[in-house]
Amino acid sequence: MKILRPAILCFLLLYHAVIEAQPQAIKWDLGPQKGLVFEITNKEAQKLLTRAKSDEIFKSLLHTVLDTFEVSTGWKERPEKGHFIMASIYKNKMRCEYTSVFPYQVFLLKEFGALALQVLDLEGNIREDATVRLAGNKIQIDTLTKTYRMSNESFTGKKRFATVEFAGFRSVFNIQKHEVPEWQNDYYHNRDDGPDFYSYMITDKNRYKPNEKVRFKSYALSGAKMPLRKDLEVWLLQNGKSKKVGIVKPQRPGSYASELHLHDSLKLILDKSYTLQLRERNSRIVASCYFKYEDYELFGNQLAIELKKEKQFHPADNELTIKATDVNGLMLKDGTAYVVVTTHTIRETFDPIVILPDTVLNKKIVLDADAPTTVAIPSALFGKTNTAYNVSVVVINSENQRVEKSLGAIHYFSEYEIVTSFSNDSIIYQLQ
Structure with missing residues (x-):
């Protein structure tokens, strides 16, 4: 019996350990944590990008290992240029992904009747020494526009592959022909006097x-x-x-x-x-x-002004928007606005002594010729008071033609307003 006791104790300990371990799931990696980076040539990259059956092509490209990368984070430290295949294993399959690093930028300019490409190096300089081809045919540089140009008449079909080669790196682009629309009323057409325009x-x-x-x-x-x-x-x-x-x-x-x-x-x-x-x-x-x-009078000038808030609560600014237009509805190009803010009624003060001038703001502004002009009305103009005030705006153009308008608002240094809103099936009351 003395010999059996350790065996029984050992069995009980093992059984207890198995019972304790049952809730813990064992996680297995579905693939290696690292992948391989293969470098490929310009010619191989062009073949990969222009052929339909890429799966078969990938297999022939995995020949030159350049680097490794963490599958979870990707390939971080990349060279300055080149074409690469990133290969990794997941379950029982190999995943291949093409990636590249450009040593230049290519801009395709959408222009009527022509294909136009522009090549810039990484410092932003326009390059005229790149080699640009469309369907194998070389495109010459246009020194006037500094673009590689080809007319639509020379572009056969709807889509073609273009290649740009510079600094030892060749890129491939799928180019689609852009046709000039057949405008009905927007061009002059004279069949008897030379070519169309x-x-x-x-x-x-x-x-x-x-x-x-x-x-x-x-x-x-x-x-x-x-x-x-x-x-x-x-x-x-x-x-x-x-x-x-x-x-x-x-x-x-x-x-x-x-x-x-x-x-x-x-x-x-x-x-x-x-x-x-x-x-x-x-x-x-x-x-x-x-x-x-015609010698028409521009008394058709229009002035529209708007305050962002009719009730201005301290310390927020109010905002005045001024829009002056001519008889054609266009923004005045030569308008000057005179903005005057005056106190109307001091309703309540929150200081023993408050002195407010009749005119708290007098400002001359050259109006924006492209968009409405905004003017801030600071809360500090009214001190610690609840004050009703008027805003008057006079706009004069270069011919001394005058339009004016005015608005009113109230500044509250201390005041609460109950604002209601709806949320689901409830009404919410808030103090502002």
């Missing part, structure tokens, strides 16, 4: 007074749907009579912008409509638009 032309407004400036913009393509690069003549027409009034140069291919001063020497007639044209030197019309010349 695809263009639009606009002015900054539709009617002008004497001595004003007509600001215009135009975008023009040739009959081959390529952006025009030549200087164009500006012509003014009325009742069949035409007069050359200037020359406009392209700001960039296809893009033109300039202005025409309607001075007395043009001998324009009031209350008449005029046509503005862009022409080639051989008189072929590229683009045109219309405007009316």
